[in-house]
Amino acid sequence: DVKVTQSSxxxxxxxxxxxxxxxxxxxxxxxMFWYRQDPxxxxxxxxxxxxxxxxxxxxxxxxxxxxxxKKERFSLILESASTNQTSMYLCASSSELQGExxxxxxxxxxxx
Amino acid sequence: AxxxxxxxxxxxxxxxxxxxxxxxxxxxxxxxxxxxxxxxxQRLQLLLRHISRESIKxxxxxxxxxxxxxxxxxxxxxxxxSAMYYCALRRSSYKLIFGSGTRLLxxx
Numbered sequence: 321d322v323k324v325t326q327s328s329x330x331x332x333x334x335x336x337x338x339x340x341x342x343x344x345x346x347x348x349x350x351x352m353f354w355y356r357q358d359p360x361x362x363x364x365x366x367x368x369x370x371x372x373x374x375x376x377x378x379x380x381x382x383x384x385x386x387x388x389x390k391k392e393r394f395s396l397i398l399e400s401a402s403t404n405q406t407s408m409y410l411c412a413s414s415s416e417l418q419g420e421x422x423x424x425x426x427x428x429x430x431x432x
Numbered sequence: 433a434x435x436x437x438x439x440x441x442x443x444x445x446x447x448x449x450x451x452x453x454x455x456x457x458x459x460x461x462x463x464x465x466x467x468x469x470x471x472x473x474q475r476l477q478l479l480l481r482h483i484s485r486e487s488i489k490x491x492x493x494x495x496x497x498x499x500x501x502x503x504x505x506x507x508x509x510x511x512x513x514s515a516m517y518y519c520a521l522r523r524s525s526y527k528l529i530f531g532s533g534t535r536l537l538x539x540x
Contacts, residue, residue, distance in 0.1 A: 324475075350526075351526040353527075355530075360441065360532055361532055362438075362518060362530045362531055362532040362533045363476075363518065363530040364530075365527065365529075368526070368527065370526060378527075410476065412476075414526055416526070419464055419466065419481065419522045419526075419528070420466070420478045420481070421478075421528060423475045423476040423477065424475060425475045426475065
């Protein structure tokens with residue numbers, strides 16, 4: 321069974337803290353993605369990576385950075401968390417050939 | 433601009449009633465469209481894609497290029513169909529653009 325895992329289901333942080341969200345996939349997929357999921361806004365792409373050490377900005381990259389040092393792992397970093405970054409964060413992966421993206425369970429981040 | 437529009441935030445129907453979740457898109461090329469579903473406390477997962485032309489859990493969706501639509505339909509809704517549904521458009525070899533989602537509530 322294909323699997324995308326995320327390091328935390330729930331996370332509470334304070335304004336100004338540095339936050340790391342980790343995602344691991346075991347499908348040997350080339351592509352990995354980070355999305356925000358907010359009510360009424362759907363899924364918005366923050367960053368994606370199409371290969372190790374390769375990354376591209378998505379639609380809402382401000383306030384975020386990413387790291388992909390190994391093929392199976394893609395990290396989302398909030399350099400200085402703010403309250404407007406309170407959201408559900410979803411990680412996904414896909415192969416080069418297939419359009420289908422496989423999603424992790426999500427991390428609900430609350431920034432106080 | 434590439435865009436996916438789901439006009440209904442919430443769709444409420446009774447069990448056994450027909451369901452149609454609307455999706456409209458704007459895309460200049462040849463579109464590839466998907467429906468994803470998220471059941472309560474579960475991860476987002478692919479429901480169906482237009483190129484496979486299959487029926488999953490009784491749901492079908494037909495791509496209408498003239499109306500730029502990809503509506504999701506089911507003739508008889510079941511309570512277990514209650515979920516959040518997202519329409520998505522493949523905009524490059526690996527990126528998807530998602531609509532804002534429609535919550536389907538099937539009442540007993």
